[in-house]
Amino acid sequence: MLDDTPPVRPRKPYLLRRKALRHILPWMVIIGIFVIWEIVVRAFEIEQFVLPAPSAIFASGWEWREPILVNAWQTFMTTVIGFLLAVLVGLLAGIAVGSSSLMYDSLYPALIGFNSIPKVAVVPILVIWFGVGTIPAIITAFLIAFFPILVNVAVGIATVEPELQDVLRALGASRWQVIRKVGLPRSMPYFFASLKVAITFAFVGTIVAETVAANKGIGNLMLVASSRFEVPLAFAGLLVTSVMGIAMYLVCAAAERRMTGWAMRGADAPQAAQG
Amino acid sequence: MKFVDLDRVSLRYGEDADGTLALHGATLRVATGEFVAVVGPSGCGKSTLMKVVTGLWPPTAGAVVVSGREVTGPLSIAGMAFQNPTLLPWRTTLANVMLPLEIVQPHCSRLRREWAAYLAKARDLLALVGLKGFEDHFPWQLSGGMQQRASLCRALIHDPSLLMLDEPFASLDMFTREELWLALQDLWLARKPTVILVTHDLREAVFLADRVLVMSARPGRIIAEREVTLPRPRNLDGTYEPYSVALVHELREHISAARSTAA
Numbered sequence: 296m297l298d299d300t301p302p303v304r305p306r307k308p309y310l311l312r313r314k315a316l317r318h319i320l321p322w323m324v325i326i327g328i329f330v331i332w333e334i335v336v337r338a339f340e341i342e343q344f345v346l347p348a349p350s351a352i353f354a355s356g357w358e359w360r361e362p363i364l365v366n367a368w369q370t371f372m373t374t375v376i377g378f379l380l381a382v383l384v385g386l387l388a389g390i391a392v393g394s395s396s397l398m399y400d401s402l403y404p405a406l407i408g409f410n411s412i413p414k415v416a417v418v419p420i421l422v423i424w425f426g427v428g429t430i431p432a433i434i435t436a437f438l439i440a441f442f443p444i445l446v447n448v449a450v451g452i453a454t455v456e457p458e459l460q461d462v463l464r465a466l467g468a469s470r471w472q473v474i475r476k477v478g479l480p481r482s483m484p485y486f487f488a489s490l491k492v493a494i495t496f497a498f499v500g501t502i503v504a505e506t507v508a509a510n511k512g513i514g515n516l517m518l519v520a521s522s523r524f525e526v527p528l529a530f531a532g533l534l535v536t537s538v539m540g541i542a543m544y545l546v547c548a549a550a551e552r553r554m555t556g557w558a559m560r561g562a563d564a565p566q567a568a569q570g
Numbered sequence: 571m572k573f574v575d576l577d578r579v580s581l582r583y584g585e586d587a588d589g590t591l592a593l594h595g596a597t598l599r600v601a602t603g604e605f606v607a608v609v610g611p612s613g614c615g616k617s618t619l620m621k622v623v624t625g626l627w628p629p630t631a632g633a634v635v636v637s638g639r640e641v642t643g644p645l646s647i648a649g650m651a652f653q654n655p656t657l658l659p660w661r662t663t664l665a666n667v668m669l670p671l672e673i674v675q676p677h678c679s680r681l682r683r684e685w686a687a688y689l690a691k692a693r694d695l696l697a698l699v700g701l702k703g704f705e706d707h708f709p710w711q712l713s714g715g716m717q718q719r720a721s722l723c724r725a726l727i728h729d730p731s732l733l734m735l736d737e738p739f740a741s742l743d744m745f746t747r748e749e750l751w752l753a754l755q756d757l758w759l760a761r762k763p764t765v766i767l768v769t770h771d772l773r774e775a776v777f778l779a780d781r782v783l784v785m786s787a788r789p790g791r792i793i794a795e796r797e798v799t800l801p802r803p804r805n806l807d808g809t810y811e812p813y814s815v816a817l818v819h820e821l822r823e824h825i826s827a828a829r830s831t832a833a
């Protein structure tokens with residue numbers, strides 16, 4: 296035979312199967328946890344007000360679906376508003392802190408000190424200032440969520456390779472142009488990674504504040520439920536919260552994949568972001 | 571008329587006296603529209619010299635004057651191809667090449683209006699260096715030599731009046747390299763920018779330059795210079811003719827002497 300090109304080998308089938316498995320596996324883990332949980336509760340006959348079985352939780356969740364939905368919406372909106380504020384402030388402050396070593400050195404200790412304050416302790420103060428309600432919850436979500444965003448953006452900008460900066464500087468670019476064309480795009484992977492952390496933090500902040508100082512929201516619902524010993528309902532509240540957390544996490548992860556494909560070198564890399 | 575004028579320039583990296591002294595007493599004059607090649611042993615300060623001329627690094631001592639003005643910060647009239655390609659990893663090849671247009675005037679303010687013309691120009695440049703079909707690839711999807719060629723296009727796109735090329739053909743095979751010599755010669759003949767080219771290839775220096783400068787070992791300064799009086803446009807066969815061969819030999823002697831005095 297003259298043509299000695301080797302035959303094209305088909306992609307190994309087990310690789311494809313593994314890819315499919317990767318998508319199914321997380322769901323299997325979650326279902327597995329519930330199954331084991333159910334079995335343990337039934338086998339050891341654990342009292343419902345100590346640890347309710349998943350079946351009881353789902354039943355209770357269905358029974359109270361209307362108040363749960365209303366309160367979940369409240370919690371969701373509170374979290375999203377706090378989160379968006381955190382993105383805005385974190386991004387701007389991150390740019391400011393990351394692009395000047397003077398700002399970095401002078402602000403960093405104060406920021407670390409601020410971040411060490413447990414945010415639960417701040418809620419009563421917020422109540423004094425703003426009264427019981429949605430505002431303290433938004434602010435708590437914001438306070439917890441903005442820090443990781445700020446730090447990541449600042450680090451992304453502060454660690455830009457001098458060679459890349461030189462490319463812009465050699466063209467006579469201004470400081471702001473260097474930040475916009477190199478610093479910002481370069482910090483985007485950091486930024487999006489921090490969003491995934493920040494959104495889950497924001498949910499924690501909202502729920503904590505609602506538990507302490509609100510008359511609406513999942514946090515409040517759980518407080519009321521446990522004071523009435525409706526433990527399955529309290530657990531249903533937890534469950535709804537984690538579902539919302541996962542959903543928002545997935546949104547952030549999808550945005551990350553779209554915007555920073557260049558950093559992951561994905562085969563489905565998007566066109567370069569202009570600007 | 572001197573376009574680039576370096577007077578006894580020294581540069582020490584680092585704040586204190588035990589930093590690396592990369593340049594010491596380097597004096598260099600380049601006329602407007604002249605094509606100058608700089609050769610010298612590795613680590614002698616050639617890249618440093620480029621950074622001093624473009625104002626990326628301030629000299630420790632001495633004066634740098636470009637286009638009649640003292641250089642105090644980065645120039646905006648220069649197009650620079652760095653020794654490492656340094657393409658921005660989040661931009662495609664085409665977007666990387668068009669980057670200077672977003673910064674440098676007057677292109678910056680015309681870019682939006684004359685987008686199509688600029689786009690065509692960038693595509694033509696990429697085609698010229700053999701990168702047709704790779705416009706939408708990201709830098710990590712290009713080979714080292716391809717990245718270097720894209721970086722060369724980026725240095726040329728805004729028609730700079732001062733072209734600084736730091737070993738732009740170093741990672742190319744000989745045939746591609748010779749093709750690009752001819753392309754660069756055509757570009758230079760057409761627009762006559764002032765060019766400073768750093769290279770380790772003496773044939774390249776002799777083929778392209780009006781004048782070849784030899785640098786000493788670190789700390790670098792100019793220790794010899796040779797005019798190349800070959801008529802333009804030059805052809806590749808010329809590099810094997812006695813005149814060129816003798817010149818390459820002579821330059822080679824200078825560099826080897828520079829290396830041995832350092833050791």
Ligand SMILES: Nc1ncnc2c1ncn2[C@@H]1O[C@H](COP(=O)(O)OP(=O)(O)OP(=O)(O)O)[C@@H](O)[C@H]1O
Pocket residue numbers: 583584590591592611612613614615616617618619653788
């Ligand atoms: N950013 C820097 N900080 C400190 N020292 C540096 C820096 N850049 C270069 N040097 C030092 O300056 C000297 C000259 O470096 P330079 O890059 O100018 O050499 P070169 O002539 O371009 O060498 P090559 O031909 O290998 O590219 C080297 O000894 C190097 O160690």
Ligand SMILES: [Mg+2]
Pocket residue numbers: 616617618653736
């Ligand atoms: Mg060099």
